[in-house]
Amino acid sequence: MTMAHLSSNDDEMTFQVAAQNLPPELLLMVLKQWLGQHRIVIDGSAHPHYTLSYSNPENIDPFATISRTSDAPSFIFQEYFRSRIRSWLTDAKEFSDPTTFYMSHLLMSLKMKDRIGWYYLPNQPWDAICQDPALSLSTKFPVINDHGAQYARMKHLSSLHGLEKIKLDFTAEQYFAMFDVAIPPFHYRDGAVAGDSLYRDEFCHGAGHFLLHTKELELHFGDAYKQANAWYDVQEAAWCETNPAWNYAEARLRPHVCDSGLVIDWILEYAWYGGYLQHIKTTTLTGDVQPWVREKWYDIFKRHAMYLEEHPALYYRIFAVHEPDPIDLETIGIDDEDEDEQDEAWRPQNHYPPACRCEVGCWRLRGGRVEEELEVKSWNEIERFSDEVVGDWMSGVVLGSL
């Protein structure tokens, strides 16, 4: 029997049978398992009236099942309420779409502000939402809008707002927008360039600001991130031109992009430059991330945490241990120009997206694992080649423009 394909009827049976047969301590474990993984959902279909809920999409109304289980012992009801509230307050909240991420934070800040605190947002485009007098938020259990009611139920967790721990699982484009990555051609805002299709959601740009009250952050670079490089959908002519010097079609389709290395490093450089991460106690990088990126940034996070410990003031220098240089990232290739050679105009599409030079190629990092190199059929073949070609057998191999 596979757990993943249980229908809701099977779920009910499982829980009902369990409730009738298991001793209490095992039944509590079943309850926890059966309630499953929850997600924040924002229903804005009745705009400007929003509903915030935290539920398991596979098990929308567990209470109905429990209350229909006539033999359910009463402690199960109590434990059900307790464990759902605790889960809302203490779980890491995972977001795979930016809208749910920023709207949940914004709405809680505006309508439950005794909980999460303020954000300092620019007028554009936020005033349209923030200043709307009709804006309203209702919440569904276990999100309790009434401050007093929540505190009465969970005194020891009363200082929590529920969004302390955040996991983001975004695409490359979404991370670029969120942390204001401005390498070419992303230094243009949406709509500034005709025919351009950079990330369209105006609200997502700079949305990293909504991490202001986050204490633990996981940035995940998984399937969503790896599905396409951030340049893939760029429509600007320069990235769609073919170049006879290249053995691939267009710059935006460049193979072997350093997406698990340089590109993640750049996302973090801009996130640091924007001051989006410095207040967060613990930041982890998961998914397909090159070891050198993890080492570099875990070292920065650690040194910054030590600096904060030594300077426990309200105001601190965000670049105390590391100061990003965005100009350096936005002009890669300019410094390399040979003065003696004929001056050729700098073409950013020759340098972005960046080709991979990592020890283990970024294209081999998938699903948190290192994939086999497909080009080479067997180890014997490598040995045979290296026997035949003595010396620098990589000379003459064109790796693409760098």
Ligand SMILES: [Zn+2]
């Ligand atoms: Zn790489």
